[in-house]
Amino acid sequence: MxxxxxxxxxxxxxxxxxxxxxxxxxxxxxxxxxEADVFGLExxxxxxxxxFYYGSKRALNNIxxxxxxxxxxxxxxxxxxxxSTFIRLLNRMHELVxxxxxxxxxxxxxxxxxxxxxxAADLRKRVGMVFQKPNxxxxxxxxxxAYGLEVNGVTDRQVIEATVxxxxxxxxxxxEVKDRLKDSALGLSGGQQQRLCIARALAVSPEVILFDxxxxxxxxxxTGKIExxxxxxxKDYTIIIxxxxxxxxxxxxxxxxxxxxxxxxxxxxxxxxFKAPRDRRTEDYITGRFG
Amino acid sequence: MKRRGIxxxxxxxxxxxxxxxxxxxxxxxxxxxxSKGLSSISWEFITQAPRDAMTAGGVAPxxxxxxxxxxxxxxxxxxxxxxxxxxxxxxxxxxxxVNVLRISVNNLAGVPSVVFGLxxxxxxxxxxxxxxxxxxxSLTLGILALPVIISASQEALMAVPQSIREASLALGATxxxxxxxxxxxxxxxxxxTGVILSVGRVAGETAPILFTAAAFYLKGYPDSVFSExxxxxxxxxxxxxxxxxxxxQTRIAYASSLLLLGLVLSVSMLAIWLRQxxxxxxxx
Numbered sequence: 001m002x003x004x005x006x007x008x009x010x011x012x013x014x015x016x017x018x019x020x021x022x023x024x025x026x027x028x029x030x031x032x033x034x035e036a037d038v039f040g041l042e043x044x045x046x047x048x049x050x051x052f053y054y055g056s057k058r059a060l061n062n063i064x065x066x067x068x069x070x071x072x073x074x075x076x077x078x079x080x081x082x083x084s085t086f087i088r089l090l091n092r093m094h095e096l097v098x099x100x101x102x103x104x105x106x107x108x109x110x111x112x113x114x115x116x117x118x119x120a121a122d123l124r125k126r127v128g129m130v131f132q133k134p135n136x137x138x139x140x141x142x143x144x145x146a147y148g149l150e151v152n153g154v155t156d157r158q159v160i161e162a163t164v165x166x167x168x169x170x171x172x173x174x175x176e177v178k179d180r181l182k183d184s185a186l187g188l189s190g191g192q193q194q195r196l197c198i199a200r201a202l203a204v205s206p207e208v209i210l211f212d213x214x215x216x217x218x219x220x221x222x223t224g225k226i227e228x229x230x231x232x233x234x235k236d237y238t239i240i241i242x243x244x245x246x247x248x249x250x251x252x253x254x255x256x257x258x259x260x261x262x263x264x265x266x267x268x269x270x271x272x273x274f275k276a277p278r279d280r281r282t283e284d285y286i287t288g289r290f291g
Numbered sequence: 292m293k294r295r296g297i298x299x300x301x302x303x304x305x306x307x308x309x310x311x312x313x314x315x316x317x318x319x320x321x322x323x324x325x326s327k328g329l330s331s332i333s334w335e336f337i338t339q340a341p342r343d344a345m346t347a348g349g350v351a352p353x354x355x356x357x358x359x360x361x362x363x364x365x366x367x368x369x370x371x372x373x374x375x376x377x378x379x380x381x382x383x384x385x386x387x388x389v390n391v392l393r394i395s396v397n398n399l400a401g402v403p404s405v406v407f408g409l410x411x412x413x414x415x416x417x418x419x420x421x422x423x424x425x426x427x428x429s430l431t432l433g434i435l436a437l438p439v440i441i442s443a444s445q446e447a448l449m450a451v452p453q454s455i456r457e458a459s460l461a462l463g464a465t466x467x468x469x470x471x472x473x474x475x476x477x478x479x480x481x482x483x484t485g486v487i488l489s490v491g492r493v494a495g496e497t498a499p500i501l502f503t504a505a506a507f508y509l510k511g512y513p514d515s516v517f518s519e520x521x522x523x524x525x526x527x528x529x530x531x532x533x534x535x536x537x538x539x540q541t542r543i544a545y546a547s548s549l550l551l552l553g554l555v556l557s558v559s560m561l562a563i564w565l566r567q568x569x570x571x572x573x574x575x
Contacts, residue, residue, distance in 0.1 A: 091461060098385065125463030135454035138477050147472065148462035197458070204462055 039254070044069040044208060044238040045090060050104035052085060052094070059085050061262045063104070067208075067255075072230060072239040074253035074270065076246060078285065081259040083242045084132075087210045090240065091127040092120045108208070125152060128206035132213040134193035136185035136200075141168075141177050144185045144196055148204040163203050171199035172229055191222025198229060209233065211241040215248065227252050246286055250274050258282045324552060328545035336546060341508065347539075350547050352509055356425075356520030357554065359513065360504060361494045363429025364436055365486060371433070372440030373475075373482060379441075380448040381470055393445075400438035405498035407435050412502040426516040428504020435499055436489035443488065447481020448474060480566045487562040491555045497524040507533065523551040 043066035052060035060082045067073050075083040088094045089106060092113065106114050113123050125148075137144050145164040154160055164181070168174040173195040177188070185196055194214060201209055211230070215223040230239060230252045243249050249256050250270060257267040258279075266273065266282045277283045335349050342348030375396070383389045411431030421427040451474050459469040475482075497505075505525035513520045530544040 093457065093461065096457065096460070121460075121463045121465050124461050129457075129461040131454060131457065131461075133454060135452070135458045137455055137458065137473055147459070148464075151459075151462060151464040151468045151472070200458075200462065 039068050039071065041068045041071075043067060044109065045240075046105075046107040047086075047089075048105040048107070050086075050089065050102070050106060052082075052089065052103075053101040054097070055099050059262050060089075063264050065257055065264055065267055067238060067240055069238045070234055070236065071254040072234050072241060072252050073255045073257060074249035075240065075242045075257045075259060076244075076249050076285070077259035079244075080261075082262040083259045084212055086259065087129075087212060087240055087242055089114075090208070090210055091124045091129055093124075093129065095120060125204050126206055127208040127210060128201035128204065129210045129212065130194070130197050130201055130214045132216045134190055134197050134217070136188070136193050136196050138184065138186055140182050141185050141188070141196060142181040145200050145203045148200060152204055167199040167203040168196075170202050170233070171195045172225065172232075173199055189222070191218050191225060194218060194222065194226060195229065198226075198233075202233075206237065208238040208240065211239065211243075213242050213244060216244065223248070246274075258285060260285070321552070324545060324549050327542070328547075328549035331542050331546035332549060337550070340510065341543075350521075350523065350526060350543070350550065352512055353521040353523045353526040353547065354550065354554065355512055356505075356522040357494055357524070357551070359425050359520060360428050360432055360500060360522055361490060361558070363425060363516070364432035364493045365490065367430055367433035368436040368440050368489065369486060372437050372485070373444050375437075375441050376444030376448055376482075377470060377475070380445050381466070381474065396438050396441050399434075400442070403498075404435060404496050405501075407431055408499040408502050410434070411499060416503055422517060423502070423504060423506070423519050424517045425504060425513055425520055428500045428520070428522075429516075431499045431503045432493045432496060435496060436493050439489040439492065440482075440485045443485025444478065444482045447478035447484070450481060451477045480569045483562050483566040483569065487559045487566075490558045490562065494555050494558065495524055495551060497528050500525055523547055523554070527551070 045067040047063050047065050050060060050063040051058065063086060075087065077083045085094070089102060090108075090113075094100050094102065102114060104114075105112060108123070108126065112118065113127075137147060139147070142164055145167050146160050149160050149163055154163075165174065168177060173192060176192060177183075177196075180187075185193065188196060198209075198214075215226050218226065227248065230241065233239060234254075241249075241252065253270045255268065256270040256273040258265045258273065258277075258281075260281055266277060266279045268278075273282065274286055277286060337349055337354065338351050339349035340352050341350065379389060379392060379396075383392075408431065411427055411434075415421045415427035415430050416423055419427075421430075455473055455477065456469055459473045460466070464472070500522055504520055505522050506519040507521075507525075507529045509519060509521050527544045527547050530540040530547070534540050
């Protein structure tokens with residue numbers, strides 16, 4: 001575990017960041033406005049004063065956090081801490097659950113995505129999601145990827161075919177499925193299905209990809225492949241990953257946020273969070289004292 | 292351990308004998324009908340109209356009539372029933388109103404079929420002026436089939452995992468696109484099961500068509516949806532209750548019953564085949 005952290009900067013390519021881009025004391029990065037100096041980059045997503053309720057039960061308290069573009073942010077915390085609830089706000093999937101209420105502001109490139117003026121379907125095209133359990137459609141591999149294009153109005157067969165191939169390549173699945181595109185996606189292994197779901201999300205060219213515990217149901221080898229993929233994808237996409245697995249957070253993320261009982265306890269560079277957490281509760285959690 | 296083993300064996304034996312009793316009843320009915328009817332079935336019986344005051348010839352017009360009535364009923368009830376089920380499971384706000392609607396649909400299934408017949412007579416035959424016709428009969432039978440199709444479709448829709456709805460919505464699909472392109476195709480095998488069940492019920496019903504569609508004897512075949520028709524179940528009923536040659540007529544009634552069974556069975560087989568094909572396409 002500690003070896004991992006020593007090599008962490010090299011693995012993550014963090015040593016390439018210009019030091020002047022990191023403003024303020026490292027690890028202390030949320031200013032009073034909630035506009036984090038996330039590696040000195042203009043935040044892709046900003047959450048300001050977000051409260052969220054299931055009925056009368058409050059699930060998130062005053063969440064202020066910013067997400068850097070083309071970086072991986074991991075959200076960690078024990079079960080029921082609100083981490084999945086939080087990322088489902090970012091593409092408004094919470095609206096599928098009746099009786100919820102959201103307060104505060106969530107901005108995507110400065111656009112208020114919570115306002116009724118913002119169309120949820122348009123938002124979800126920009127903010128893709130990969131779920132906890134692989135959920136391919138009961139259709140062929142090809143149709144699974146083509147689906148997102150079709151619902152977004154792409155009719156040109158050649159464009160669709162090219163995008164399917166391209167997405168499967170980006171998701172490191174092409175070699176394994178190129179001869180069976182017409183087969184049912186349900187015949188793939190769990191890990192392959194999850195990469196198919198990633199390819200499906202990539203096909204609609206999102207800007208942000210939310211991963212909600214993407215490896216929760218996968219074996220270590222499949223998990224390794226997904227993690228590799230996430231590191232590849234961050235070149236082009238803003239990635240937010242919810243995970244139970246702290247080693248995973250350490251391996252794939254540039255920044256880490258720790259949630260506990262609906263509160264954001266601490267957010268910062270992943271190495272700092274794991275090597276020198278500021279909050280006692282973060283330390284307790286990452287050292288395995290609870291959770 | 293030994294005692295538990297014996298109890299288990301007894302339990303399985305009891306279930307197996309219930310199953311056997313079921314098969315026995317089914318077999319007995321088939322055997323009974325076949326033994327009395329098979330000898331009268333011939334090419335002529337299937338392709339000719341009745342002759343000599345129902346004592347000779349065939350039942351072709353009744354086969355055709357039953358086919359039209361069943362087809363009409365399904366054409367009417369399937370889209371309506373699936374739309375109802377989609378509304379109830381996908382769109383309607385959850386709460387007591389939906390529960391009341393659901394209970395109402397289930398109650399509709401419990402209404403005696405002769406009541407549907409009277410309803411059809413009043414509404415379709417008289418009020419809407421369709422007369423005693425294929426149209427009136429199909430609509431009446433369609434209403435009879437609705438609850439079966441609605442419940443089966445609801446079950447099928449609810450069995451579609453929420454996770455693939457979420458997957459579709461997360462790609463920027465609207466709820467309608469999700470239902471049309473993901474949920475309905477996945478639910479289709481279950482919906483077809485409902486169709487199979489209702490085809491069996493609709494094709495065999497006598498009471499709903501008694502006042503709305505059926506004629507005892509017609510010379511030719513129907514030429515429009517406003518024609519009266521002969522139908523197998525009603526033909527059997529009429530043969531056994533009217534006429535002056537009970538012996539001959541009974542023989543023909545059994546042969547017609549066998550045909551009706553065969554017809555229902557083959558339609559069911561078709562639907563099962565369709566369902567299997569669909570399942571294969573959708574499951575690995």
